[in-house]
Amino acid sequence: MQKAIIQLETLSCPSCIQKIDHAVKKLERVDPNSAKVLFNSSKVKANFDAETVKVEKLEKVIEDLGYSVIKTKVKAA
Structure with a gap:
């Protein structure tokens, strides 16, 4: 698992x-228990299976809702 x-x-x-x-x-392939949207910092944190889903998919889902992604970091969960 990776953390976005x-x-x-x-x-x-x-x-x-x-x-x-x-x-x-x-x-x-996103762990629903790890997914959090932080209002004050305007961040989304989520653990996902990097072997089967790319972080770009998470970005696309958010952008499709009409929100701009400024930057993304991925690290080991």
Whole structure:
């Protein structure tokens, strides 16, 4: 497992958190218990199986909701 830390544009409302959280948690090969959206820092953290899913898939799901990804870090979980 790898841990993705995705920096987003500034989040402006609590409903943004719910949309992103729901979308990331339902992605296949993402640990739903590890997925967190941090409102104050505008970050998404999630553990995922890097052998079967690429971090770009997580970024795409977030961008498809209308939120800009600024940068992403991936490290061992």
